[in-house]
Amino acid sequence: MVAVEKRYALVTGASSGIGKDLSIELASRGIQVYACARRMDRLADLEQYGIEIIQLDVTNAQEVSRVRELIASKTNGKLDILFNNAGIGCTSPAIEIANKDMRSCFEVNFFAAVNMTKEFSPLLINSKGCVAFTGSVAADVPLPWGSIYGASKAALKHYCKILTLEMRPFDVRVLHFSTGAVDTEIFEKFQSLPESSRYYCDATNNSLQILGDQKRMDSKKYAAKVVNDILNGTGSGQIYRGAGATTAYFLGLLPMPILNFVVTKVFKFDEVCKALKEKAKARFVE
Numbered sequence: 001m002v003a004v005e006k007r008y009a010l011v012t013g014a015s016s017g018i019g020k021d022l023s024i025e026l027a028s029r030g031i032q033v034y035a036c037a038r039r040m041d042r043l044a045d046l047e048q049y050g051i052e053i054i055q056l057d058v059t060n061a062q063e064v065s066r067v068r069e070l071i072a073s074k075t076n077g078k079l080d081i082l083f084n085n086a087g088i089g090c091t092s093p094a095i096e097i098a099n100k101d102m103r104s105c106f107e108v109n110f111f112a113a114v115n116m117t118k119e120f121s122p123l124l125i126n127s128k129g130c131v132a133f134t135g136s137v138a139a140d141v142p143l144p145w146g147s148i149y150g151a152s153k154a155a156l157k158h159y160c161k162i163l164t165l166e167m168r169p170f171d172v173r174v175l176h177f178s179t180g181a182v183d184t185e186i187f188e189k190f191q192s193l194p195e196s197s198r199y200y201c202d203a204t205n206n207s208l209q210i211l212g213d214q215k216r217m218d219s220k221k222y223a224a225k226v227v228n229d230i231l232n233g234t235g236s237g238q239i240y241r242g243a244g245a246t247t248a249y250f251l252g253l254l255p256m257p258i259l260n261f262v263v264t265k266v267f268k269f270d271e272v273c274k275a276l277k278e279k280a281k282a283r284f285v286e
Contacts, residue, residue: 007032008033008071008080009034009080009081010067010071010082010083011026011035011036011083012058012083012085012116013058013086013087014035014036014037014043014046015037015038015043016042016184017185018134018179018182018219019035019083021222022226022227023035023051024049024223025226026081026227027051029231031080032050032052034052034053034071034074035053035054036054036056036058036067037056038055039055052074059107064116064119065119068120068123071123077122077123077126078123078126079120079126079127080124080127080130081131082129082131083131084113084131084132084133084134086112086113088104089186091146093145093197093198093199094147097147101148105148106148109149109153110155110159113133113159121172124172125170128170129173130173130174131175132226132230133176135153135160135177137244139156139157140178140248140251140252141259141263142260143263143267144207144267144272145207146211160174167236174236175233175236177226177239177240178248179245180217181214181215182216182217182242182243183216192205192208199276202275203268203272204272204275206271207268207269210267211267214244216242217241217242217243226241
């Protein structure tokens, strides 16, 4: 009987939602999973699946280096799958985003994924493995109130396109998952704007509500599809998964004026424009 070589995976942002379900799904396929997040208490229940939990703030370069050395010592310098899943939402009008929120969004969603990939690339090259990223359809479709989040995911998507080329000489696969609506904690971020916002009105809050009320795919179902893509596929690529992802792909192919027209109608942004103009007019009259 031929012995099956053990495979190893590291998943970031594994404390809930997609990251947690990805970790469990990978472990169910016989892969030794190292699940990472900032809060160890939210990772504890993963140990029952044979998953090793590791505390990691992906924005802390020193911690990333420490974890890379730890993983290398446990896997004989190899890593079959690196899944850069850690991410945060960021909902705000483009001209009102707080500097700290803007920087935090890019630090977690983009720079951390780039640094993780750089640090773990020697282990991936040693195993001719796969590096995967949880992207977003927000990189393709201009969703109102999500300019900074969409920009961070667009940067990640473009990075992956070039990374795909540059990893080919080492036989390392690169998979970018353009993710639609999945039932995770990120949807808790869609709240009404503060009254201090120049965009504050019922129409704006209604638009935000539409954004938060999208039909969502169960995160366990999403994880199963994504793991199938990793384990059964060959080569690299951009893959669309999650509720509405395929629709977003085709919308992204439309000319910008048509795309903006569709987005305006879906999220009732024309009503926002009308309400804000009436609000400004009433203020002028006063």
